[in-house]
Amino acid sequence: MPHPNIPDKTVGRLSLYRRILNDLLAMGTENIFSHQLAGMIGGTAAQVRRDLMTIGFTGSPTKGYDVADLIKTIGGFLDAPEKQNVALVGIGNIGRALLAYFPSRRPNLSIVAAFDRDPEKVDRVIQGCHCYSMERLGEIAGAKDIQLGIIAVPASEAQIVADAMVRSGVRGIVNFARVPLRVPAHIYVENIDMTMSMEKAAFFARQRAKEKEEVQ
Amino acid sequence: MPHPNIPDKTVGRLSLYRRILNDLLAMGTENIFSHQLAGMIGGTAAQVRRDLMTIGFTGSPTKGYDVADLIKTIGGFLDAPEKQNVALVGIGNIGRALLAYFPSRRPNLSIVAAFDRDPEKVDRVIQGCHCYSMERLGEIAGAKDIQLGIIAVPASEAQIVADAMVRSGVRGIVNFARVPLRVPAHIYVENIDMTMSMEKAAFFARQRAKEKEEVQ
DNA sequence: TAGATTGTTAATCGATTAACAATC
DNA sequence: TAGATTGTTAATCGATTAACAATC
Numbered sequence: 001m002p003h004p005n006i007p008d009k010t011v012g013r014l015s016l017y018r019r020i021l022n023d024l025l026a027m028g029t030e031n032i033f034s035h036q037l038a039g040m041i042g043g044t045a046a047q048v049r050r051d052l053m054t055i056g057f058t059g060s061p062t063k064g065y066d067v068a069d070l071i072k073t074i075g076g077f078l079d080a081p082e083k084q085n086v087a088l089v090g091i092g093n094i095g096r097a098l099l100a101y102f103p104s105r106r107p108n109l110s111i112v113a114a115f116d117r118d119p120e121k122v123d124r125v126i127q128g129c130h131c132y133s134m135e136r137l138g139e140i141a142g143a144k145d146i147q148l149g150i151i152a153v154p155a156s157e158a159q160i161v162a163d164a165m166v167r168s169g170v171r172g173i174v175n176f177a178r179v180p181l182r183v184p185a186h187i188y189v190e191n192i193d194m195t196m197s198m199e200k201a202a203f204f205a206r207q208r209a210k211e212k213e214e215v216q
Numbered sequence: 217m218p219h220p221n222i223p224d225k226t227v228g229r230l231s232l233y234r235r236i237l238n239d240l241l242a243m244g245t246e247n248i249f250s251h252q253l254a255g256m257i258g259g260t261a262a263q264v265r266r267d268l269m270t271i272g273f274t275g276s277p278t279k280g281y282d283v284a285d286l287i288k289t290i291g292g293f294l295d296a297p298e299k300q301n302v303a304l305v306g307i308g309n310i311g312r313a314l315l316a317y318f319p320s321r322r323p324n325l326s327i328v329a330a331f332d333r334d335p336e337k338v339d340r341v342i343q344g345c346h347c348y349s350m351e352r353l354g355e356i357a358g359a360k361d362i363q364l365g366i367i368a369v370p371a372s373e374a375q376i377v378a379d380a381m382v383r384s385g386v387r388g389i390v391n392f393a394r395v396p397l398r399v400p401a402h403i404y405v406e407n408i409d410m411t412m413s414m415e416k417a418a419f420f421a422r423q424r425a426k427e428k429e430e431v432q
Numbered sequence: 433t434a435g436a437t438t439g440t441t442a443a444t445c446g447a448t449t450a451a452c453a454a455t456c
Numbered sequence: 457t458a459g460a461t462t463g464t465t466a467a468t469c470g471a472t473t474a475a476c477a478a479t480c
Contacts, residue, residue: 007471008416015415019394033437041396046473049438061437062480084418093316097309098410106411109418148414148421172421174413178235180257188420190413194314195322197390197406198364199231200224202300202325204404205364205388223447249461262449265462277461278456 033064089115090152099127141168155179249280305331306368315343357384371395
């Protein structure tokens, strides 16, 4: 257990660093300084150094951090040692976006089963993923050793789906439904609430516009 | 200026409270206590009270908070006094999900123009929204008084789109692209990074599974 | 060596939590 | 009044920022 209590935000930033580093490596950049990396994600150099220290990665004052090494270290930290299976529930627009994105990028993290209520979709293959009927969630999740669930159903069904996921042994949930889920403490939930984000952006956009007016 | 520096998170929670309160009102609930509301969003009673105090809403020790009043007060705080126009750039799966959701829910916040590079989509009406070619972003944004932009394009194009939005006077951006945007300080950016969320959930799901094993 | 950066410690800041008097 | 809840202040906690010696 090298990393007992790593903050949520650090994990998120590590994921970002890796993506940027992969681009840099592709462009031939071998070394990078903390302030350069910070500039690319809109953070501070100290923050970058702290994050990398957290995962035990060290740089040198003259060369900064080795890009290829760092990518490998972040991978060793973030990625599952073996495959982690994911179930997607609800194949609407969001579900399809995820199905389209994942196969190519993260080989260790793959959506191995999708579920929907719509009989039109059941037992068809959508974006390369088999779609099952909602009722079979528990059965399939158990059989396929599903560890992560994505909830992309209407708010009214989200809690029922979450309960079924928890019962079948899922440990993490990404929730796109516009409702907070009630789950046991040992289940990690990541909420993605687009409506809330839109309202927040609208609010702060307006507030800043007002501030600007007052300054003038 | 009654609310000089309201925290980002408070605004987000207020948006959540309102949604829950609307459901409660529909079910006939007239009053609610802070701990009840807290239970529904997975927060604490003190947090709820602080949030409501921030917007100047007070309750009574015997009845708690008046649901209908509170909805109105949150609305007065969060919502724009007049219509705020939104532009969506990139009509993929995510874009379509947003187009499908918004018209019905938030009358003051409407997507009045969509943009895409695909000639198949240009000058067609998709989900009730006219789609323009990418080149016309600046022109249309100016003409329609766009205040908020949604970026739902591939990472490689996101910065270019953001720059164009900023030039045309947008004050807030909701960014679905998997890349951090560089924008002036007075522009509010809300990042929604699904890949990062998936990686975070996968990481913590695994970590908690490990903890559980160790306890046993 | 000089200079820039790293790793580490101390200080600051903000938000959350706890405590408690005021209220209905 | 008694009891539960509210509004408000003080204490705690964590994360960020600043400062600085160590390093190449």
